[in-house]
Amino acid sequence: MKKTFQSLLLTLLFAVAGVAGAAPINLSAPGTDLSAELDDYSSAGIGRTIKLANGAQAGEGNNYFKDLYTFTTPTAYDLSAMMSSVLNASSGLHISGFSLLSGGNYVLIGKQDVLNSLPSSQTWLFDSGKTPLGAGQYTLAVEGYVNSSAGGSYSGNIAVAPAAVPEPATLGMMLVGLGLVGVVARRRKQA
Numbered sequence: 001m002k003k004t005f006q007s008l009l010l011t012l013l014f015a016v017a018g019v020a021g022a023a024p025i026n027l028s029a030p031g032t033d034l035s036a037e038l039d040d041y042s043s044a045g046i047g048r049t050i051k052l053a054n055g056a057q058a059g060e061g062n063n064y065f066k067d068l069y070t071f072t073t074p075t076a077y078d079l080s081a082m083m084s085s086v087l088n089a090s091s092g093l094h095i096s097g098f099s100l101l102s103g104g105n106y107v108l109i110g111k112q113d114v115l116n117s118l119p120s121s122q123t124w125l126f127d128s129g130k131t132p133l134g135a136g137q138y139t140l141a142v143e144g145y146v147n148s149s150a151g152g153s154y155s156g157n158i159a160v161a162p163a164a165v166p167e168p169a170t171l172g173m174m175l176v177g178l179g180l181v182g183v184v185a186r187r188r189k190q191a
Helices: 002-021 035-041 168-190
Strands: 043-050 063-073 077-086 093-102 105-109 121-127 136-146 152-162
Touching (some): 035 063, 043 136, 077 136, 093 121, 105 121
Antiparallel strands (some): 093 105
């Protein structure tokens, strides 16, 4: 009985040690500031290649990453971003999120472009559309996990441009239109 108990205890210890050794590994890269690149060129490349120390731990829930790219906008800017990753059975990164944050809050959440992606790749996109970013600090976040023992890479681009300012002719037409609305309202009030 004593030997059986010792065998069971030893088996339990090995099982616990095996589970502890297989704990998820965080492969996140240190944050990168893109402000200077965006100021000089109005766009910046993002990307990283990840290689695994222990290929047996590839797959969802094992080797994960969340890479952060920060930048500051001094005024209102329109923004667009694209990111892609090759994904197949022998290599690649599975991207699970591509988003823009400010102060810890989500500003834009990327969507996977399934229509224009190849079966062996992922493409994620977002842009500010008709709502430009205000002045401030922002963080671009790329999240995912290593799909295979060979590791993989992702690459992309973020571009900013000063928000469009209406031309003087457009402002003039708007003011004339508001004036006409005021005249019509005044005549109706007098009638």
